[in-house]
Amino acid sequence: MKIGYPCINQSLLCRSSRTFRLASYSDERLILTLEENLRCLLEILRYNRNHGIFFFRISSDLVPFASHPICSVDWQDAFKERFSALGSFIRDNQMRISMHPDQFILLNAKDPDIIDRSVSELAYHAEVLDLLGLDLNAKVQLHVGGVYGDKKASIERFIDQYATLDESIIRRLVIENDDRRYTVKDCLFIHERTAIPIIFDSLHHQVNSEGEIVSEVFPDIAATWESHDGIPMVDYSSQEPESRAGKHAVAIDLPDFLAFTEDILPFDVDIMLEIKNKEKSALIAIAALENDDRLVRIR
């Protein structure tokens, strides 16, 4: 069981997600920014290793405008060695990596242009993981998409689009239940038709489900991960008190976290903490699990 956090390390001064405005695009600026982002990514990964954190989500902004038509830099080739060196560091330390394209990426859109842009963006994400030389347990997690007033038809569009994707994307892609539209049950239905693995999000399930008990539904979710996909990834957050339902907590609620791990035991999973204070909560969770004798129940 690895514990991780997404994209940003607040203890370090650098960010691996620096970007800039489209209006100020130049090839030179893209190269300088990517150089800086890769340097910082290594710094974050070193911090993680030194602190016993072995799960990390790489920011989608690592390569700004990578899938935008304005980008004509062959960054894949220019930074090949850098990606390869980063990948060696990740593999040598047996780290788990994920990426999470943001809300604009919609495989089930009705507008073919939106689908085209989405597929390009997914190809970019898969390419980053390929350039790092990571095996198939490094995943790109995506929400199912919009409902467009007809969920059934929108699920069918997702399934149809998924079938047209290149194998280089399919082997990396997993779907996640979201907080307003597609539930775990919807994801399981899509899995039956596509074999796509499901990444379970605890807070989204809390605010958007058909009442399934986590400990009862989790075995079905875990079974969507084949052995080459690695053990299941899950996203965990608790609800921030006195805020909108679904708002991610600022700091980890340790009793809630331990209750969640109880729900998913005895499955071994890697847990991404989607908590605003990032690595601080990861360190607390890791320390709490260190001497937890429940973990011997993991199979």
Add this chain to the structure above:
DNA sequence: AATGGTCAAGTCAGC
């Protein structure tokens, strides 16, 4: 140097 409006991309709920 500080400020605050605005930023590639989409959907949807709530006003």
Add this chain to the structure above:
DNA sequence: GCTGACTTGACCATT
């Protein structure tokens, strides 16, 4: 019809 929320900051024009 517009705004804010989403995993959320941070760029950058203007003063």
